[in-house]
Amino acid sequence: MLLDGPLHGYEVRRRLEMWGADGWANVAYGSIYHGLSKMADEGLLHRVEEGRGGKTVYEITEAGRAEFMVQLMRHWWEIRPIVDPFQVALTFMDRLSPADLTAAMEARAEQLRASITMLERAIPAKRAHGAPRHIDETLRLHAAQFQAQLGWVEESIGKVRDGELP
Template identity: 65%
Template sequence: MSSTRVLILGTLLDGPLNGYQVRRQLEMMGADIWANVAYGSIYHGLSKMADEGLLDVVESGKGGKTVYALSDDGRFEFYRLLMPFWYEIKPIVDPFQVALTFMDRLGKPDLLAAVRGRKEQLQMAIAMTERALGSKQRHGAPRHIDENLKLNIGMLKAQLEWCEDAVQKVEDDELP
């Protein structure tokens, strides 16, 4: 199931939009960060879902912008795809886990430098994300959008905690 597909369909629940407006709505929600939405895929997705009958073209040609509206089939498809997201636990694919897999291939100084460097990056990411809390509402996003940021902060903090523990273990020759 494509998250981008659900995001596009869900964005159109509030009414017809063109591709640029869909993109702006997703940016306002921060989907570029937490959902890894490739914005070029929005336009392709809109066209494909219109071909599938999930979207209706309500306006075409004005300035080259096509306006799409959710069809009844599209509304059904949105809920059909959305509900499993609430119940399915799927692994989070993170390249950092690849690095962890091969931590034994690094010498102690390099490993310590890498983990300490990651700690600094995590601390900056946490601070930046915490500063973003509440800012989306000033641009019209619903307040529950902050819950994505709070979840992201929690995951970053968990990784930071692991890094702090790992530094001590590497220094004490308990890792790798």
């Protein structure tokens, strides 16, 4: 977002929240100021003005732009597994009774449905608050991933009931 012009940490945080970054990036909002300061120390950002109360304004440097492009292209070309703690639960599903496993899967299916609905509602809400159009696609991808997991969970509930799982 600093590619569009200088910002202070609070504005960076506000935009990340508006974009729903907590759903697709490992963002710890409390560490934004530290991260900005570290990037400035590394020459990726420049402190435009030092403000009081965390209002230091940063702008991206040419080195920062170059590093951004390297990271952006790397993420387009690199396929990595999605790390989800749910995969740990899958690995140990055989430790649950069929009744407990079915109950857990049904609860997960309900949570997935609610999450999908929330994401679908978030798109117009974020657009109404000025989020760029491409942010819609991150939300749509997230909803599609939840939808795929929901399909798997619903199918697996039947397999547990039929004695095919675990």
